[in-house]
Amino acid sequence: MANSITRHIPNTVTCCNLFSGCIASVMAFNAEYDMAILFIIIGAVFDFFDGMLARLLSVSGPMGKELDSLADDITFGFAPSAIVFSLLKEVDYPEFLLPISDIVPYFAFIIAVFSALRLGKFNIDPRQSSSFIGLPTPANALFWGSLVVGGHDFLISHSFNALYLIILIIFMSWLLISEIPMFSLKFKSLSWKKNKISYIFLIVSIPLLLFLGISGFAAVILWYIILSVITSRYSKQ
Numbered sequence: 001m002a003n004s005i006t007r008h009i010p011n012t013v014t015c016c017n018l019f020s021g022c023i024a025s026v027m028a029f030n031a032e033y034d035m036a037i038l039f040i041i042i043g044a045v046f047d048f049f050d051g052m053l054a055r056l057l058s059v060s061g062p063m064g065k066e067l068d069s070l071a072d073d074i075t076f077g078f079a080p081s082a083i084v085f086s087l088l089k090e091v092d093y094p095e096f097l098l099p100i101s102d103i104v105p106y107f108a109f110i111i112a113v114f115s116a117l118r119l120g121k122f123n124i125d126p127r128q129s130s131s132f133i134g135l136p137t138p139a140n141a142l143f144w145g146s147l148v149v150g151g152h153d154f155l156i157s158h159s160f161n162a163l164y165l166i167i168l169i170i171f172m173s174w175l176l177i178s179e180i181p182m183f184s185l186k187f188k189s190l191s192w193k194k195n196k197i198s199y200i201f202l203i204v205s206i207p208l209l210l211f212l213g214i215s216g217f218a219a220v221i222l223w224y225i226i227l228s229v230i231t232s233r234y235s236k237q
């Protein structure tokens with residue numbers, strides 16, 4: 001009886017991630033961005049623990065892997081798409097985009113499409129066991145959520161050009177499926193030598209979060225991308 005219950009625990013946690021993503025999406029469509037990012041973060045917590053529990057309980061399996069990807073595309077793909085969709089219905093469009101301003105918001109769902117492609121690629125790519133190739137979907141979701149929550153007033157002001165947002169959607173979507181190696185924050189020890197990149201990342205990230213508040217998370221993700229690119233270039237030399 002205990003074993004039959006135990007083997008369902010990780011998948012139950014994964015379903016909690018999926019449930020959180022659904023709530024985040026509803027909040028996003030209602031333009032309740034604070035609540036949307038809160039449930040994305042809650043989903044990320046569940047996403048962290050489902051794999052850990054599967055390994056601890058020795059109940060890993062193909063079902064859990066597939067379910068995890070489905071949940072992740074909702075929480076870290078569809079939910080941020082919904083956030084950007086609602087934002088694009090609020091922004092001030094330049095004159096040349098006004099004729100298609102009712103259509104442009106749907107462009108946000110490219111994020112969900114490329115998140116699904118990234119998750120599928122991750123599942124079949126043996127190179128991503130200890131690090132990542134391309135931007136992880138949770139990082140992308142956190143970037144969009146924190147950017148919209150922290151910079152909402154500026155993003156919908158006359159000072160901001162909506163075209164920049166469209167370009168950013170394309171750029172971040174490309175990063176999801178790019179071949180850029182990105183480091184993992186998993187610490188196998190506290191050694192500076194073995195975790196130097198992770199420590200440098202954290203040292204810079206802390207003041208960004210302290211000074212920029214919620215927008216700091218978007219800045220931290222950009223810092224993560226930049227440091228990953230620098231590290232990749234340095235390792236090839």
